[in-house]
Amino acid sequence: MEVIQSFINFMQNLGAACMMPIFVFIIGLVVRVPIKQLLKASVTVGCGFIGTFMVMDLLAEYIGPISTGLVEKFNLSLDVIDVGWPVTGSFAWAVPIAPLIFVGVFALNIILIVAGFTRTLDVDIWNYWGFMLAGAMVYYSTNNVIFGLLASLITAAVTFRLADYAAPVTQHIYPGISFPHTCSIFWMPYAKFMDKLYDRIPGFNKLDADPEHLKEKIGFFGDPMFIGLIVGAVLSVLAGQGPSEILASALNIAAVLLLLPKMVSLLMEGLSTIAQYTQTWAQNMKFLKGKELYIGIDGGILMGRPSVIVVGVIMIPIMLVLAAVVPGNRVLPIADLAVLTSWFCWCPVAAKDNIFRGIVSAIIQGIVILLIATAMTNIHDIMAVQSGYVYAEGITHTSALVMGQELLPDLLYKIFSFFGG
16 A cells, blocks of 8 residues: 555656656556557647646736736625635545545446447546545545545446547547546536527527638638737726736737647647557457547646637636626635636537637536535535645635536535434
């Protein structure tokens, strides 16, 4: 157990950008990718992740001051602070049963592939924290190791299955890839349902807001880069920033919308090599009976879609408005505002990149996220205490928007809570 815990600590210190190339390299060896191709693919994946994180850091750098300005402008005074998914993820990795969950989920994934329950081979080890979050909430609420482990395994099994279900929607963009990402995948059926609903609404079903179509119709003014420029400027003005800040925010958010798809494209260049060889390997393995496998990675990769970035950025001020007006909400969105592109990714993707449909779906999702995140405040505070997290002065309660994303872990926490205490 100590060896496993040391390995987990090692991975946490590496971070996703360094860890993913290592696992991609190991899988490449298993599926017999030629060593030169494998080295190039692994390094390319690492560079793609680093580039993606750099662009997201750039977005956070400018969204942070804008968010603060908007909070002051709206005079929001909510008592639960959104500390963001990295903090919540650290709580999950710190749960005492983390080593058991890690080994259990990894073994379960292999068993379910062989049994034909899933086609997703989850190489996104960093995001095992989503499975650990389910285990942590149940473990701390019941003080029962078995319940905590069971919650994690149920979450993993459903996540793998949902990743299979969602994969056909994105195969034309990311062939051989699926997204077993608990932070987003549970909302995919909802997004798909909403898109079918829009098809039945007269007039609404005629609205076409695909970035590519907009670009064809109105040229540069429909380009995601220009949309980013305008949205960045408008957000900055609303936040009460000065002329220099407005210009900097507008240009940098435009840069994010231009560069992020390119960084994700670089990442996918490396992964596509592994995915191709994995398919060939799987078809030749008798115990897999010719099944095609998906390489499972972080759903945040969907941020490479221009529609996803546009919807995520537009939702920033909308989430603050919702936080102020939704009855029963106590969460003040702050840290997770910079990653709304990830939280709402399936809304535009399931709507075939229709920005208008994506925003409507995201608004409804945003309301639910706020209410669930509020309901999860108590267990979030408990995890914070158990992890040794020290609140900043003046903060008494914390949660995160990501807590509203984790639908199944939240549900399992509520169910298992009846059996312990």
